[in-house]
Amino acid sequence: MSDKNSIMQDHIQACKNCVDKCEKCIDECQKLIDMCSIRSYEDCGEQIGKTTKACHDSIEACQNHIDISIKALAYMDNEEIRNSIEKCKKCIDACNQVINQCKNRTVLCIDLVLQCIKACNECAEACKHCFK
Numbered sequence: 001m002s003d004k005n006s007i008m009q010d011h012i013q014a015c016k017n018c019v020d021k022c023e024k025c026i027d028e029c030q031k032l033i034d035m036c037s038i039r040s041y042e043d044c045g046e047q048i049g050k051t052t053k054a055c056h057d058s059i060e061a062c063q064n065h066i067d068i069s070i071k072a073l074a075y076m077d078n079e080e081i082r083n084s085i086e087k088c089k090k091c092i093d094a095c096n097q098v099i100n101q102c103k104n105r106t107v108l109c110i111d112l113v114l115q116c117i118k119a120c121n122e123c124a125e126a127c128k129h130c131f132k
Contacts, residue, residue: 015130021061091123
């Protein structure tokens with residue numbers, strides 16, 4: 001298999017993984033909002049742990065997707081790939097905000113979690129274009 005075919009296959013796989021991890025992150029963020037907006041923040045430490053883990057996984061998948069997308073652009077300069085890179089960078093930033101702010105449970109981080117949901121959703125949607 002040529003380098004191009006190999007990279008394009010890797011790219012599709014990275015896109016699928018990114019969508020999967022972003023959707024998992026969105027689910028965990030949503031659970032955090034559902035649980036922690038009605039209870040005292042101390043009561044939802046376990047969910048904060050699950051959410052930050054899902055955010056870590058999402059960051060890893062997004063970064064992998066970005067790295068492979070940059071290689072793929074060398075073979076196929078494509079606006080959708082460029083768009084997905086930008087959207088995934090925003091998802092990484094939003095996930096990092098949640099990880100950094102939500103471990104300090106005295107800080108109410110629901111707004112950051114909402115931003116993370118939005119950014120990761122946009123990233124996942126952009127990545128879905130890669131394997132239509």
